[in-house]
Amino acid sequence: MNFPLVTTSWLETNLNLAQLILVDVSMSKMVGKKAIEYEMPLYIPNSRRLDLETALCDLNSSQTHAFPTEEQFTAVAQKLGVNSESIVVFYDNQGIYSAPRAWWIFQVMGFQNVFVLDGGLPQWLLENRRVVPNTSNIEAKVGNINGIFHPQRICNSNFIFEQMNNKQLAVLDARSRERFLGIAPEPRSGVRSGHIPDSVSLPYPEVLNEYCFKTDEQLTAIFSALLGNKTSTLVFSCGSGITACIILLSAVIAGYKDLILYDGSWTDWGSNVALPVGS
Template identity: 85%
Template sequence: MSYPLVTTDWLETNLNLEQLILVDASMSKVVGKKAIEYEMPLYIPNSRRLDLERSLCDPNSSQTHAFPTEEQFTAVAQRLGINSESIVVFYDNQGIYSAPRAWWIFQVMGFKNVFVLDGGLPQWLLENRRVVPNTSNIETEVGNINGIFNPQLICDSNFIFEQMNNKQLAVLDARSRDRFLGIAPEPRDGVRSGHIPNSISLPYSEVLDGHCFKIDEQLAAIFSARLDSKTSTLVFTCGSGITACIILLSAVIAGYRDLILYDGSWSDWGSNIALPVGN
């Protein structure tokens, strides 16, 4: 994977680049932090809008925020005007929240020329850069992108259950420490409190500095302090597979490469009484 972030300076300089597809992937519901609220919608100029919660979640799955199918991904990405040679940049209105999820979906579907705007809309506004009240009204031609799903980049509960005692694999949980310990209630009905046995707590707030990611060296230190030197594969989980992508992206920044998303995350594991809960 190439370096996954672009800066606000880079984006402002390249806003009118022909190959650039800039996409707002904000979500309406924010969990795990106090949401940044806006009096009116604001967008970076030339933005296109992606409804991540509806357009890129499989509606036929019982799983919360289930990964889209190849066909679903291809249809949505083509409607956004994305071609094989496009440069896609995602951002969201919380700084770093849902944009990493969109980035990982594109990675899993085989499109690598995709990036996240470090700091998102809040950092853009903090630097007094220009915003607009609507997304781009430019008529978008249908793109030619085709998704090719890589199943090795996501996993389910069966995989984690089988690998729980594998010392070369670590499961990192992006939820708050209190939810991990089971002393804070889960936001979804029917989901037990606690965590996957042998998993490691890494609240996503710990990899952020204000609206942006911490620098590479700081992130590398965060991971090395939690991981055994023999660990080669990292699996990421959270409540429903959204904020897990924040710490997954931070692992890429820190230099890790063998990375997997547990897409069902705790909403899947915690609702299955046949699966154990860690102490």
């Protein structure tokens, strides 16, 4: 295990580990690259299924893909059987797409022993490892984990607006460069085109090598080229807070520590005409 990732070989070796909780958090739609389509559902053995867009989103919020409440997280994690000694591994059927979002939610809620399967289901299949057509039907014993929300790990538009002159903070945008530049339309109605002023474009496919993350050396080089050595705090944004977590996790791999997710991301910022748009 090499935080925050586990390899397919590690997972196959440890599939029957008592502490392991393996969770498929695949989403039905993808933005930013062509989705991998399957003729039928496929899962890694012993997987449990979690609908990230309902179970771990605050549906009472007007924000798209809003972060879950502490109580909501606790109920979901306990239902999965999560205890203090559990090892939670998330994966998705696109390689790396939605699993980092689930990983960051667990991190923000104070559960540290959580990982992402590097390469997800596509890498698993590429290596001819065994799959099953259904998720595990074993009823998990209710866990005893209690979420403790760490608010400093996510932010809203007010925080970014107030910090716009802070040279020690950088906002990185995971959307395509065309959307960042405002030459491609936003997929959601009522959202302006463009980007947060002074933010930096880092389309999430650029931190990936096929289905997996690039090496830590490659990622370090990418961030160094974009940011230099002066920035101490990184804020991550995208369309609605999903793919921002991909580049956030890549920053963890590259060794960065002070990381914040702008949960509302461009859907929030671009919908507010009172907020400036970068040129």
